[in-house]
Amino acid sequence: xxxxxxxxxxxxxxxxxxxxxxxxxxxxxxxxxxxxxxxxxxxxxxxxxxxxxxxxxxxxxxxxxxxxxxxxxxxxxxxxxxxxxxxxxxxxxxxxxxxxxxxxxxxxxxxxxxxxxxxxxxxxxxxxxxxxxxxxxxxxxxxxxxxxxxxxxxxxxxxxxxxxxxxxxxxxxxxxxxxxxxxxxxxxxxxxxxxxxxxxxxxxxxxxxxxxxxxxxxxxxxxxxxxxxxxxxxxxxxxxxxxxxxxxxxxxxxxxxxxxxxxxxxxxxxxxxxxxxxxxxxxxxxxxxxxxxxxxxxxxxxxxxxxxxx
Amino acid sequence: xxxxxxxxxxxxxxxxxxxxxxxxxxxxxxxxxxxxxxxxxxxxxxxxxxxxxxxxxxxxxxxxxxxxxxxxxxxxxxxxxxxxxxxxxxxxxxxxxxxxxxxxxxxxxxxxxxxxxxxxxxxxxxxxxxxxxxxxxxxxxxxxxxxxxxxxxxxxxxxxxxxxxxxxxxxxxxxxxxxxxxxxxxxxxxxxxxxxxxxxxxxxxxxxxxxxxxxxxxxxxxxxxxxxxxxxxxxxxxxxxxxxxxxxxxxxxxxxxxxxxxxxxxxxxxxxxxxxx
Numbered sequence: 240x241x242x243x244x245x246x247x248x249x250x251x252x253x254x255x256x257x258x259x260x261x262x263x264x265x266x267x268x269x270x271x272x273x274x275x276x277x278x279x280x281x282x283x284x285x286x287x288x289x290x291x292x293x294x295x296x297x298x299x300x301x302x303x304x305x306x307x308x309x310x311x312x313x314x315x316x317x318x319x320x321x322x323x324x325x326x327x328x329x330x331x332x333x334x335x336x337x338x339x340x341x342x343x344x345x346x347x348x349x350x351x352x353x354x355x356x357x358x359x360x361x362x363x364x365x366x367x368x369x370x371x372x373x374x375x376x377x378x379x380x381x382x383x384x385x386x387x388x389x390x391x392x393x394x395x396x397x398x399x400x401x402x403x404x405x406x407x408x409x410x411x412x413x414x415x416x417x418x419x420x421x422x423x424x425x426x427x428x429x430x431x432x433x434x435x436x437x438x439x440x441x442x443x444x445x446x447x448x449x450x451x452x453x454x455x456x457x458x459x460x461x462x463x464x465x466x467x468x469x470x471x472x473x474x475x476x477x478x479x480x481x482x483x484x485x486x487x488x489x490x491x492x493x494x495x496x497x498x499x500x501x502x503x504x505x506x507x508x509x510x511x512x513x514x515x516x517x518x519x520x521x522x523x524x525x526x527x528x529x530x531x532x533x534x535x536x537x538x539x540x541x542x543x544x545x546x547x548x549x
Numbered sequence: 550x551x552x553x554x555x556x557x558x559x560x561x562x563x564x565x566x567x568x569x570x571x572x573x574x575x576x577x578x579x580x581x582x583x584x585x586x587x588x589x590x591x592x593x594x595x596x597x598x599x600x601x602x603x604x605x606x607x608x609x610x611x612x613x614x615x616x617x618x619x620x621x622x623x624x625x626x627x628x629x630x631x632x633x634x635x636x637x638x639x640x641x642x643x644x645x646x647x648x649x650x651x652x653x654x655x656x657x658x659x660x661x662x663x664x665x666x667x668x669x670x671x672x673x674x675x676x677x678x679x680x681x682x683x684x685x686x687x688x689x690x691x692x693x694x695x696x697x698x699x700x701x702x703x704x705x706x707x708x709x710x711x712x713x714x715x716x717x718x719x720x721x722x723x724x725x726x727x728x729x730x731x732x733x734x735x736x737x738x739x740x741x742x743x744x745x746x747x748x749x750x751x752x753x754x755x756x757x758x759x760x761x762x763x764x765x766x767x768x769x770x771x772x773x774x775x776x777x778x779x780x781x782x783x784x785x786x787x788x789x790x791x792x793x794x795x796x797x798x799x800x801x802x803x804x805x806x807x808x809x810x811x812x813x814x815x816x817x818x819x820x821x822x823x824x825x826x
Binding site for chain 1: 665668669671672673674675676677680681684685757760761764765768769770771781784788791792793795798799802803805806809810813814817
């Protein structure tokens with residue numbers, strides 16, 4: 240097990256390094272454009288040359304990447320042009336806000352999709368099963384921006400129950416969190432529920448579950464003690480792998496409801512071409528994505544003793 | 550493939566999916582005949598659905614901030630979504646299948662290199678990959694297609710690679726190798742037809758996701774440049790009016806959701822049929 244974890248971590252490190260190199264090259268391969276970006280398009284050639292020398296841009300590309308990387312790793316993320324503040328200062332506040340959103344989302348999504356998936360998969364082909372399956376196909380077909388619009392039209396314009404923006408100007412307000420959460424749920428829960436359903440249906444069809452039922456074990460006990468344990472392995476992996484996918488939904492939701500989180504920060508940074516802010520915020524989401532992928536991999540081997548890594 | 554098409558009527562889900570997709574394809578083809586007005590013509594801003602404009606023209610779905618007929622824009626917008634989404638998905642499949650075939654069949658360092666490349670792309674959350682690329686290189690049809698191709702390629706490559714690994718040791722492949730067939734022949738003529746089932750299902754599903762992705766880019770303001778009638782861009786342009794005139798954004802949202810639903814139902818129907826085979 241330790242060997243698997245170590246190998247997986249090494250592998251994660253290589254991916255992160257490659258991703259950082261890609262981001263570095265994408266934005267900093269030509270020093271001239273960096274100088275023009277930081278100093279503005281009306282800066283003089285003199286100013287740009289001075290800035291480049293001062294910031295070590297006259298060195299070779301490899302050396303520049305190395306110093307960029309070592310500063311990055313030690314937490315010096317550079318200066319944001321748009322906010323005119325150190326990137327690190329802006330970033331962590333935004334990350335905290337997104338974390339609140341994500342925590343609330345998982346707290347609702349995991350129990351809801353697992354329960355619905357298990358109930359549907361318990362009796363394949365039942366009316367409940369078909370209802371859940373159809374509901375899941377429809378909800379996963381609605382793009383997050385569209386469910387956001389539908390929810391706004393209904394709950395804000397039509398019924399006037401909820402606020403239409405979630406900028407939290409007057410401090411934290413749970414009411415403002417409802418619509419973003421709803422949209423993320425519609426976007427993500429159907430997939431997890433469908434995987435859970437399929438996994439549960441597979442387990443219910445296995446010989447050991449049939450044996451347990453035939454020998455007269457109460458159905459409740461068969462499901463809770465025997466079936467669930469194996470049926471929940473696949474959903475665990477999927478929930479972890481979904482994080483990569485969820486980040487897309489978070490961007491849309493934060494943009495739509497003006498929520499000050501990491502997703503809207505990445506969008507603002509990209510639209511303004513704020514180089515250092517893009518690099519830092521993007522690297523952070525990549526770290527998150529690679530980390531959850533690794534947890535999914537390691538956890539799968541841990542939960543399922545039939546799969547053992549060489 | 551033909552056998553599968555013949556059995557499609559057995560799946561009601563697939564039929565509904567095909568009907569929805571066919572509806573939008575016909576709308577796209579007959580757009581100039583169906584649209585009551587020109588999609589870029591500015592007539593009367595903020596008309597509600599059912600309002601009548603100058604000269605008694607009927608705005609069935611109302612008009613947008615700039616006074617353009619929403620129904621006509623949705624009808625013409627069908628053309629862009631049904632052109633760029635399938636185009637991007639096809640290029641992604643061409644590239645992904647080629648990589649997967651080679652990686653799965655050749656193995657060794659080539660497989661290792663291609664797989665690491667796929668992992669690198671998969672490490673980027675998809676929408677962030679798109680946003681970074683489009684914001685850097687500009688929003689144009691070509692860049693959107695290229696970004697989507699790059700983002701979808703690794704997933705397709707992994708599926709194809711897995712399918713090829715399963716086929717590589719089979720007798721018909723060995724027979725072809727003994728006959729001295731070139732590698733490209735074995736890959737394309739021998740192996741590819743045997744792995745197409747799961748790939749067709751994946752194509753329908755992925756097409757749905759690509760439609761969502763292109764729509765999302767439009768919604769975020771990174772879509773096709775105006776005044777092209779594009780569903781995502783339409784929503785972006787009228788986003789600020791959503792709380793006052795929801796009709797401006799609700800109808801394009803219904804259009805895009807229904808199209809994605811059509812492809813998802815089709816994928817589900819085909820998968821169901823191929824499982825009962």
